[in-house]
Amino acid sequence: MIDSKDPDEGPFMALFEAAQTGDTSAQDALLKMYLPELQGYVRLHTNRALRARESTTDILQSTCREVLSHLDRCEFRGQAKFRSWLYTITLNKIRQKGRHHFAEMRRPDMEEGGADLSRLADVYGKVASPSGAAIHSEQVERLEAAFDQMRPEWREVITLSRLVGMSMDEVADQMGRSKDATRSLLGRALVELSKLLGAD
Secondary structure (H helix, E strand, C coil): CCCCCCCCHHHHHHHHHHHHCCCHHHHHHHHHCCHHHHHHHHHHCCCHHHHHHCCHHHHHHHHHHHHHHHHCCCCCCCHHHHHHHHHHHHHHHHHHHHHHHCCCCCCCCCCCCCCCHHHHHHHHHHHHCCCCCCCCHHHHHHHHHHHHCCCHHHHHHHHHHHHCCCCHHHHHHHHCCCHHHHHHHHHHHHHHHHHHHCCC
């Protein structure tokens, strides 16, 4: 359980417990806290072919349904643990969708339509912009194309640390690595991303 003396966890715990009781307003509020980053996380962990077959919205909705279906059986251990659990479910959902769709491959004419590029530009700025400012809309596609070429563990360490905003300790715990190994992995991943983007 959380430390009851932590003032930052109190409001979140109240929201979490209300959501556990089936309060739909609390459930919506709980999930909306993470939606912008979750959208970016999903798109950066799905390659072009999967994005053409399975919309980000569908993956997010499927993830949220699974989260809510298990919420009443979860023990609250703090916001960081909840966030870790949420992104684990999301990544597993992406892998599940990938296995489902790749029995046959067909060349897509174009990616998912209707993506909110302005919101993605805001979120992706955490990954690709040194200042964290929103990037240009054309850079959204460049970043996604670069992530398509990266190793899964590189995508994971960058998105968890930069996009999700986890601490290095939290990322290491999430990935099952030591803190030093995680920091080293992040450094290599960022160098590779810079090369793929043709950093200015």
